[in-house]
Amino acid sequence: MLKKRYALISVYDKTGVVELATHLEIDGYTVIATGNTYNTLKSAGITDLKRIDEITNFPEIMDGRVKTLHPVIFGGILSIRDNENHIEDMKKNNISPIDFVVVNLYPFKEMKDKDITFEEKLEFIDIGGVSLIRAAAKNFRHVSVATSPAYYPDIIEFLKNKQEIPQEIKKVFAYEAFKLTAEYDSEISNFLGSKKEKKDVVFKGELNLNLKKLSPLRYGENPHQKAAFYEAEFEEDLKEIAANEQKRDDYPAFKKISGKDISYNNLLDIDSTFNIIRDFYAADDWFSVIVKHTNPCGAALSKTSLKDAFLKARKTDEISSYGGIIGFNKKVDKETALEIKPFFVEIILAPGYSRDAIEILKTKKNTIIVEYFTDYILKRDKFSLRSASGGVLVQEKDDAPENTLSFKTVTDKKVDDYLLNDLIFAWKIAKHVKSNAIVYAKDCVTMGIGAGQMSRIDSAKFAYQKMKDSYGDVRGFVMASDGFFPFKDSVEYAGKIGVIGIIEPGGSIRDDEVISEADKLNIPMIFTNIRHFKH
Template sequence: YTSFYDTLIANFLEKAFERPKTNVRLNFPLSQSLRYGENPHQAAALYGNFSKYFEIVHGKEISYNNIIDLVAAVELVQEFEGTACAIVKHTNPCGAAYGSSVRDAYERALSSDPASAFGGIVSFNKEVDKETAEKLNEIFLEIICAPGFTSEAMEILVKKKNRRLVRVLRSLSDETMLYKSVPGGLIAQAKDNSRLVKEETKTVTKVHVAEGDWEDLHLAWVVCKHTKSNAIVFAKDRKILGVGAGQMSRVDSAKLAVMKAAEHGHSLENAVAASDAFFPFADGVIEMAKSGIKAVIQPGGSVRDEEVIKAADENNLAMVFTGIRNFKH
């Protein structure tokens, strides 16, 4: 393992400098072979120290797709300070909410989009208790992950033999770099650790965001940040109501988010919306305004910002610019 420790030392020293590394040394020992990759015809394996962050306390062997979804779910829920739950499917959030208890947070997150939650990954930022476990056992879930599980909760949850229970051991925020292989090498970038700071935003419309709506705006913004682009997210009463993910045009993402909310009986009257990037045209804002929302948070920066702001004003919407784009590919 000499080369492995040499790599650790070299990479630690490189972190002291805010510049691209002249060489990237990656040396991860084989942790385990995986049954298959993204699809059954693809071979796969896990390398490195996965157990530094996660402990699989129950269930069948974790899969390649499970690992990717698990990381996505935990990265999302760890951004929330209050008692919260996030539900992820194919790395995209399909539910997220704050609650008065862990069970309440789960029930509210599940109600965002119960159909999509089936077979998903449920992530908590607080210990799972007996009451929550009883509700979790009512539907099929691939993974339940949390900082811990009470003994009473474990007695209930282990009745599902194949479902994975994962204890999250630490924050994932100390992983600061992301790497992706490309033909002939790899590309690297700093992890998106951006945070929404109210005082650093700019209201660009005549109507301002009501003080009581900032928590919902923050919730929508965080979930949008963790959703595949183009992304639009609606929130109200500390719960996600609709997610428009992965569309090639922003207006289609807006339409999809509206459709998903309506599909599950959620009224968007007085809800708020978040967009992961600027609106290239006013059509997306106009489409969302039809649903009755009252505020939009977005980065700004379009050459047509004036048209977009005008559309917001004409529809009596508050609009906030963050100056932070959160594309996710």
């Protein structure tokens, strides 16, 4: 009996199943079928055909709720064909191997939104079908699983040619099978988790997102970031979500030491600050950044102290720093805490705090004090997700370490090491500023930041005005731009205000004009060959 070959077919969607069963029969397979599938195949003239109860010697019961859940069926699917113990168990229990499992599921996704009762919707939750699919997919080395009529032509082609289906194809079938059951279970859990009778929108502990890829994108925010657009099937479209009102004080990236409850906007600002700290965390020098509405409004490296870094960062834009988020790359000490104390600060982020610093900062009852986890800072996230136009944009995160070896001086005048340090510092900050972004810096301190302007020359002028407001007349500073200069006007402006070095991605159709203007003004310019747009 072990030599007999079997294929199990149990499908809700009968498309193409007769043709597939015909070729299975021609190739010597006995087809085991359930209920309506059996009737369809028998009516179509398939003769080497058995009802499921002829194999199990157990009838379908409970209106068809229980029909395939039987050891004879699952033993036939899950048995490892070259395992002596499995072979012996099959002989003892009169179990035959099942080489094909062809199953598609009750259409729960479509039926859950129909105008039928809740109990009727429950009947469209497939149990046996999901179990068969998972069993076959787990044992894909010995079993071919087909969960859609779309796979039938490939199987038929192999059957016609008397070929064994290759392992790599079976593995693909298994991947598709597990993906299907995951999506199916998510649909059910979302359905059962929704509470339509609740009018207030509240959020539970877990949110399942079914994301179906609709199309690849040319690239993400920048050419070096791969991206795609996914259709999102949110739980009840995020309109009504079941409640889990348990208050959480734990976060994957940090712990809150004191202060008020953390808000949505707080988390966005915290995330932006983390991204900036990550680029300076390994620096030997002390680093401080102040963030407002996800944009850095001041940043500085100091060889002297953390206090010095903070004061220099704050000097860039004291007005915008009010109510901002302060980030540090090193443990906060008493001296730095004393400088922070008089000012209104929304959040402080650091890898640690001295005992004295904590006591001082805790007196600021509304300030959120956060200690971040070093392993999170050292880890770089793979993807970022953002909702858009009824779906979700997914892209690689723009947080790869800068490869300065790809930087190229494109002007006749070259860059010395001191100037290069300032240029790299300004470039790292510009990466985190909303486009169009211009950053002026000197001695690894931001002098002026122009964020989010619709034209690059306007960002350059805005950043200069900020610098004048804070420092007066400054000369000898560098300029960084997150995107290329489309025209030479920004370089002309840089020459007027005293810029002594420029760093930008390059890539404009007018690069030659831009470089020529920099040469004319005797300003060295570096092309990074990578763009850092941020929308």
